[in-house]
Amino acid sequence: MIExxxxxxxxxxxxxxATIYIDPNNSYSAGGGRITVVMGDYVGSAFFSHVGQPTFKEFIAQCDPEYLIRKLFKVDQWIPVENGEEFxxxxxxxxxxxxxxxxxxGTVTKAALRELYDELKSSEFTNTSHLYDILYKTERETMESIFGDDWWFELNPSKINRIYTFLDSMLTDVIAEFKKLNEVTA
Structure with missing residues (x-):
C-alpha cells in the first residue's frame, strides 16, 4: 500500500x-521498496530491492543525502564552468x-595575464575545448605556459552544482523526518 x-x-x-510516496515492496528483501520524492520542479524515484533494514522507512532513515541524490535525481555535485567569470x-x-x-x-608577463583576463571575463563556452577554440592565439599561449600544452583537455574547471546543493538541503530534512517517524513507531 502506497503511503x-x-x-x-x-x-x-x-x-x-516535499511530497514523498513510499511503496514498501518485500519481494526481494524485508525492507525493500520504492520512494518517489516531489519537490516543486524536481521529481525523483528509485526502487531499492535488497536492503538490510527490516522496514523501508528504516532504510530511508539511515541513508545519507548524497546517496539519495544519486539514486533519485542522478545529479552531479560538480558541473563544468560555463563562462569566463566562472573559469x-x-x-x-x-x-x-x-x-x-x-x-x-617570468614565463608569463603581467600584460599577458591581463589580456587573458580581459578575454576570459566576457567569454561563454560549453567546455574547455570550446574555450580553446574561441581564445586568440596569444591567450592560448598564455594558458599553455601556465597549465601545459593539453590544458584544454586535461584541465576540468568545475563549480558546485546549485541544484545539488538545494537537493542536499531538502533531502537532509526528508531523512530527518524519517528518523523521527522511526522513533515514534519504535
Missing amino acids: KITLTKIGPYQEHW IEYVALERLDAIKEHRSS
Missing part, C-alpha cells in the same frame, strides 16, 4: 515543501599557485 507523506517548511530557508573564479581558487609560480619565474 503519502507531505512535508512543509523544509530546505535551506525552511520555505519549501577565472575556478583558477583563482584551484590554480592560483601555478599562476604565481609562472609570474615570479
Whole structure:
C-alpha cells in the first residue's frame, strides 16, 4: 500500500515543501521498496530491492543525502564552468599557485595575464575545448605556459552544482523526518 507523506517548511530557508510516496515492496528483501520524492520542479524515484533494514522507512532513515541524490535525481555535485567569470573564479581558487609560480619565474608577463583576463571575463563556452577554440592565439599561449600544452583537455574547471546543493538541503530534512517517524513507531 502506497503511503503519502507531505512535508512543509523544509530546505535551506525552511520555505519549501516535499511530497514523498513510499511503496514498501518485500519481494526481494524485508525492507525493500520504492520512494518517489516531489519537490516543486524536481521529481525523483528509485526502487531499492535488497536492503538490510527490516522496514523501508528504516532504510530511508539511515541513508545519507548524497546517496539519495544519486539514486533519485542522478545529479552531479560538480558541473563544468560555463563562462569566463566562472573559469577565472575556478583558477583563482584551484590554480592560483601555478599562476604565481609562472609570474615570479617570468614565463608569463603581467600584460599577458591581463589580456587573458580581459578575454576570459566576457567569454561563454560549453567546455574547455570550446574555450580553446574561441581564445586568440596569444591567450592560448598564455594558458599553455601556465597549465601545459593539453590544458584544454586535461584541465576540468568545475563549480558546485546549485541544484545539488538545494537537493542536499531538502533531502537532509526528508531523512530527518524519517528518523523521527522511526522513533515514534519504535
